[in-house]
Amino acid sequence: MALRCDLIIRDATVFDGSGGPRFKADIGVTGDRIAAVGDLAAASADREVIATGRAVAPGFIDAHTHDDRAVLCGPECMLCKMSQGVTTVVVGNCGISLSPVRMKTRPVPPIDLLGDESWFAYDSFGEYAARLARDPSPVNTYALIGHMSLRVEAMAGDTQRAATDREAAHMQKRLAEALAQGASGFSTGLYYPPNMMAPTEEVIAVAEALRAAGGVYVSHMRNEADDVLLSIEETLKIGRAVDAPVVISHHKCSMPENFGRSVETLPLIERGAAGQKVDFDIYPYAAGSTVLIPSRLRPDVPVQVTWSIPHPEMAGRMLPDIAKEWGLSDKEAAEKLLPAGAIFFQMHEDDVRRIMAHRLAMIGSDGLPHDSYPHPRLWGTFPRVLGHYARDLGLFSMEDAVRKMTGHTAAVFGLVDRGVVRAGAYADLVLFDPATVRDASTYSAPTTPAEGIVETWINGQSAYVYGQGATAARAGRLVTRNRA
Ligand code: ZN
Ligand code: CU
Numbered sequence: 001m002a003l004r005c006d007l008i009i010r011d012a013t014v015f016d017g018s019g020g021p022r023f024k025a026d027i028g029v030t031g032d033r034i035a036a037v038g039d040l041a042a043a044s045a046d047r048e049v050i051a052t053g054r055a056v057a058p059g060f061i062d063a064h065t066h067d068d069r070a071v072l073c074g075p076e077c078m079l080c081k082m083s084q085g086v087t088t089v090v091v092g093n094c095g096i097s098l099s100p101v102r103m104k105t106r107p108v109p110p111i112d113l114l115g116d117e118s119w120f121a122y123d124s125f126g127e128y129a130a131r132l133a134r135d136p137s138p139v140n141t142y143a144l145i146g147h148m149s150l151r152v153e154a155m156a157g158d159t160q161r162a163a164t165d166r167e168a169a170h171m172q173k174r175l176a177e178a179l180a181q182g183a184s185g186f187s188t189g190l191y192y193p194p195n196m197m198a199p200t201e202e203v204i205a206v207a208e209a210l211r212a213a214g215g216v217y218v219s220h221m222r223n224e225a226d227d228v229l230l231s232i233e234e235t236l237k238i239g240r241a242v243d244a245p246v247v248i249s250h251h252k253c254s255m256p257e258n259f260g261r262s263v264e265t266l267p268l269i270e271r272g273a274a275g276q277k278v279d280f281d282i283y284p285y286a287a288g289s290t291v292l293i294p295s296r297l298r299p300d301v302p303v304q305v306t307w308s309i310p311h312p313e314m315a316g317r318m319l320p321d322i323a324k325e326w327g328l329s330d331k332e333a334a335e336k337l338l339p340a341g342a343i344f345f346q347m348h349e350d351d352v353r354r355i356m357a358h359r360l361a362m363i364g365s366d367g368l369p370h371d372s373y374p375h376p377r378l379w380g381t382f383p384r385v386l387g388h389y390a391r392d393l394g395l396f397s398m399e400d401a402v403r404k405m406t407g408h409t410a411a412v413f414g415l416v417d418r419g420v421v422r423a424g425a426y427a428d429l430v431l432f433d434p435a436t437v438r439d440a441s442t443y444s445a446p447t448t449p450a451e452g453i454v455e456t457w458i459n460g461q462s463a464y465v466y467g468q469g470a471t472a473a474r475a476g477r478l479v480t481r482n483r484a
Helices: 075-082 125-134 147-154 165-180 200-207 209-213 228-242 262-273 319-326 330-337 349-357 377-392 398-405 407-413
Strands: 004-014 023-030 033-038 044-050 055-058 060-062 086-091 140-146 185-189 216-220 246-248 278-282 288-291 303-308 340-344 361-363 429-432 453-458 461-465
Touching (some): 004 033, 004 429, 075 086, 075 461, 125 165, 140 147, 147 165, 165 200, 165 209, 185 200, 185 209, 228 262, 303 330, 319 330, 349 377, 361 377, 361 407, 377 398
Parallel strands (some): 004 055, 060 086, 086 140, 140 185, 185 216, 216 246
Antiparallel strands (some): 004 023, 023 033, 288 340, 453 461
16 A cells, blocks of 8 residues: 655755765655655655755754743744754753752842743752643753752852852752753853852762763853863863763854964864763854853953843943943943843854864754844854855855754764654654755844745644744654663
8 A cells, every 4th residue: 555644745855964965855754753765756645745946854953052941932932943943952051951940039140041030930850841741842852950050959049159068969969850850961051150169079079960860961161261171171071070971062262362272172172082972062153142241341352232131222232332322331331231141252253163164063053032132043043054154155065064953963962763864763854945045133133034944843743834933833842862
């Protein structure tokens, strides 16, 4: 009997996620899985999509997000990602996760990137996962537990210091519980006050929970500027100490005096990779974005405000313009804006390209979904890598670009049957036009959806259609690290 599918995408150019050469095929989907890849001329389906001239890839895996809260609030909240072809998000990065901690007062930066205290309502990762199961997101969620969230709870808010041995042991226990309840790893943000008060030994003590659970260690390192090499060594040491694979977050060489130093950092990471598992993520822009920290402002790093609680009207404007209008110094103006966030133009394009092109690089947006005037990476990261960097600049092949967003990422995070187009894999798919795909979000129009992403399917359900937006589908699941 002829094969009957729910969906057949016909005559597509397939990028299968492995980095291997593109090929022409039909793709059949039944339920939440890919039923067949090949010549399906004899098969039929409830819905057939003619993809002549267009490409199909595995749905993109956003290796670095702060979508812990966005995945809880329905399809509209994930439009920024689904419109880029993203089907899975890694939440809980940079030491910040929505669980396991309850808060009664406004969280201190940078944990307030996720929202005010009302959002920190999950005593355990299990409760967070239960909420996600009750009220599913359209995208798949892979969760890390943040060091800062553990610290706030274990140290009863008194976090401007190293944790005691007892507190570290408590954090280790809480992390182990979360890993048993479906979290897949542990993240730190040692760059940020107050987390920078945590010595390496504290991190190792907490991360010890990863060993038995087979979890991954992910770090926004203590220093991405002058001491970036020392920080890479610290990160590798922590991974070795607890026998965990390491992911260096948004790898960069920050500040003008460090421009060009990726020629030092990449060989150091490669030497590490010879003896342990280590990879890194990167977003395709020469500017970063995070909370505004007035003491760290520099005259040679331009700053654009992304949000401010007391002065929401200043979102989108350059800090020196605001300072001038107020008759204040930049630092004084920044203090008046707090709590606030900003974009920092602190990297060199040569480093961005060198790091992105490296075989260990995964693409992660680091988008901040609750900012009123977000960094354009929130809406543009994946199409920008495909269009601008792969097609237009030829920095790498489109096959390799797709691998950095799918197959490689799935391997690093231990996702089985995702990040690949083949029979039997989950039907997380994106249909795009390789000739026109491009990011349309910019620093002056940050929430413009990408061009050329035609449709996104998640677990077999159509989740986004270009020109129509998000569908009502909420087929996303909590996905976990395979420990085999
Ligand atoms: Zn970070
Ligand atoms: Cu981040």
